Amino acid sequence: MDSNSTAEPATLKVIPADLPVNATLHLWLKAVEPGTAGSVSLHSDGGKFGEVHAVNAEENSFRIYHVFGGGHLELRYDTAVTSVSVAYWFTPADVLETGITVLHTNPVNAAPDLPASYHFRPPFGWMNDPNGFGRFGGRPHLFYQHYSHGRMWNNMHWGHAVSSDYLRWRHLPVFLFPSEDLSARPDKRGGAFSGSAIPLPSGPGIRVFFTDKVSGRQPEQEIQMSAVSADLFTAGEATVILPHRPQDEGLTLDFRDPYVFKGPDGRWKMLLGSQSDEGGVILLYETEDPQAAGGWTYVGKLLIETRHRTTAIECPCLLPLDGETTDPAARWALIYGLMNSTDERTGRRNLTMVEVGWFDGRSFSREFSRELDFITDNYAFQAFVDGAIPVGIGWLGNWADTGPAVDFPSAMTLPRTLKLEDGQLLTPPIGAAESLRSHILDRTRLAKGEVVTFLNGAVEILFDLNEPGLAFDLTLEHPHVALGLVQDETGLWLRYGSPDRASPRYIVEGAQVQRLRIFLDYGSIEVFADGGRIAGTKRVDGFEPVSSARLSASPDAIRHATIWALRL
Structure with missing residues (x-):
């Protein structure tokens, strides 16, 4: 407790931060109850040096605070009267090189924790x-x-x-x-x-x-x-x-x-x-x-x-x-x-x-x-x-x-x-996508029709057929949906089945592709066939990863197949 403080409530929340000089804080806060203003106070080793307020109890109010002296500080607020949605800081002089540093989010708006995920997501x-x-x-x-x-x-x-x-x-x-x-x-x-x-x-x-x-x-x-x-x-x-x-x-x-x-x-x-x-x-x-x-x-x-x-x-x-x-x-x-x-x-x-x-x-x-x-x-x-x-x-x-009422x-x-x-x-992925490759997971088992297991959901699967249009069935094991990519006499299509709702038919009728490049990540699959001549993208419900793959095809249909582990 510093010299400017009175008795601290049991509902006190403290957000610590170590800031360089000339930092800018962005905060969103709101009052918990109408009629009682919410506030966040800023403290350094020398005591309280600033405070921001919000009276709106319906939506978070945006506040900016410039911290000219660097060092350790704390953002303090009473959760009984104040809710803080987001807090981050940055230094305007070099923010394009360093970005923002997020200090605080709530469970309702926090980004998912997805190790090795390589798709862009908001903070x-x-x-x-x-x-x-x-x-x-x-x-x-x-x-x-x-x-x-x-x-x-x-x-x-x-x-x-x-x-x-x-x-x-x-x-x-x-x-x-x-x-x-x-x-x-x-x-x-x-x-x-x-x-x-x-x-x-x-x-x-x-x-x-x-x-x-x-x-x-x-x-x-x-x-x-x-x-x-x-x-x-x-x-x-x-x-x-x-x-x-x-x-x-x-x-x-x-x-x-x-x-x-x-x-x-x-x-x-x-x-x-x-x-x-x-x-x-x-x-x-x-x-x-x-x-x-x-x-x-x-x-x-x-x-x-x-x-x-x-x-x-x-x-x-x-x-x-x-x-x-x-x-x-x-x-x-x-x-x-x-x-x-x-x-x-x-x-x-x-x-x-x-x-x-x-x-x-x-x-x-x-x-x-x-x-x-x-x-x-x-x-x-x-x-x-x-x-x-x-x-x-x-x-x-x-x-x-x-939609507007769906957590997504x-x-x-x-x-x-x-x-x-x-x-x-x-429309192929940019060439820099190859820089996502961490190490090879498999170069023989998928081509032989064996099951290949993954450590996480971030992988790239490549395989070539000996002739365009040859049939295959790539089965991807997922805990909640039936997932796979198939080529047969009808064309190239995505198998996607969820027990709680009917799925559309995702198909390129009459397609006869030869080279497949498939990117898996937590909650998604992206398919590129024949150098991007055909592309398909599907968000997969939830964030459980695909755990394994198995490729079924006629003998001698698969020329070669490789699976890469990916990471940023």
């Missing part, structure tokens, strides 16, 4: 769509839809992380916040929804674009906003750039997910997803402002989707695949999610489509179209061209399996490259 709370995926200041940055105070969807923030290789990420401070009104109650009414980011054309920094949503707001529930970050980790004040939907286009209230990119004519372009009486639509805007800060004008409907029933197109993105932006011969990939869509033949929900064709700055001409992911749990996929290489990442989840700790997919080869779109 706390809920996560869904990737946002603002790009390279800024020489590093890949990933923003994402985020709610800090539980593993359930709620009023949206933007989380943030930075990397050097797209695989090993440093968590950064929360970047965007809901409006003050939305931050007062966990009522799921809206927040800072999905969007994108571009480098500032006039110097270092980024400009982000996002949808501001408030359910029930009149006349528009969803409007488009923009903010600038000069230091790459804090956002300036956001301004409205599109206050309403285009008129007389028969659109629903859906108007979301701005994706901004440079067009062939040198102008900044923006895609937005919506729905009309014709079907799902992608809207195209452009501006002559070289800073992309304003002057956005509506060009028209870039795409109308009528093949699959959807309540709205979400998360559209458009990028060149095989040439410079200004090359008229370059093919482009137009990628988008179909919210609440259903494939009637298979029962799969929320499909993600990719159109490959030509974009002249104002219209898109389709060469061919296909699904991005046949198992469908690669949603809200966002991509950009990094140097000359298109790179993308998706949310490893599907709204068919979750989630992850991002492995990052993938996009490339055209022999007239087909390939």
Whole structure:
């Protein structure tokens, strides 16, 4: 007890921390009971030197405290009157290199403890769509839809992380916040929804674009906003750039997910997803402002989707695949999610489509179209061209399996490259994925049809067939679901069965693949066939690992097979 303290209550909670000089603390706290303010006091060896308060008992209030002197300190609060959701610190001068240090979370928002897991997960709370995926200041940055105070969807923030290789990420401070009104109650009414980011054309920094949503707001529930970050980790004040939907286009209230990119004519372009009486639509805007800060004008409907029933197109993105932006011969990939869509033949929900064709700055001409992911749990996929290489990442989840009232700790997919080869779109994992390989677990037993056991759930399985289309059955032992990958006369399909609900049919009909690359992690499987010509992603219920694998095939069908243990 220091000289400034009175008798400490039995319900005192102490969070210790050792801080360098000039550190910044971010805390979220709330009052336990209405009418009695909550507080967290800061103590050093010299006694109490600071305090933050919150009177709201419905939702956690965000507080910032700058600690200029380094050394050991304690955050103290009385759990009878105060609840603390999250506390972390960082040093602004080098946060991009060192990230944040999390001091405290609660059981309801703590990240799962998954040794050797290699998929990106938030440091706390809920996560869904990737946002603002790009390279800024020489590093890949990933923003994402985020709610800090539980593993359930709620009023949206933007989380943030930075990397050097797209695989090993440093968590950064929360970047965007809901409006003050939305931050007062966990009522799921809206927040800072999905969007994108571009480098500032006039110097270092980024400009982000996002949808501001408030359910029930009149006349528009969803409007488009923009903010600038000069230091790459804090956002300036956001301004409205599109206050309403285009008129007389028969659109629903859906108007979301701005994706901004440079067009062939040198102008900044923006895609937005919506729905009309014709079907799902992608809207195209452009501006002559070289800073992309304003002057956005509506060009028209870039795409109308009528093949699959959807309540709205979400998360559209458009990028060149095989040439410079200004090359008229370059093919482009137009990628988008179909919210609440259903494939009637298979029962799969929320499909993600990719159109490959030509974009002249104002219209898109389709060469061919296909699904991005046949198992469908690669949603809200966002991509950009990094140097000359298109790179993308998706949310490893599907709204068919979750919702605002479902506890759903989630992850991002492995990052993938996009490339055209022999007239087909390939989406293999990035080359750096090979750096995840720790050591070889097996090079003989799987090929012989024997059971190979795993130490944990993080493995990569590779095998080649002697001919395309040969039948096999890869059985993966899991404690809660029937899991496996099969090729037979019907095609390539995922076996996925859960006792509590019927599963869709995850199949590429008529597929005849020869080379398989399968990534297993806690709670997920990702399949890449024939160099990414076919890709499939499935979130597996729970976090119990796959414990073993067995490959059944006819004699001499398997050319060779290897299993790697993986880790970050």
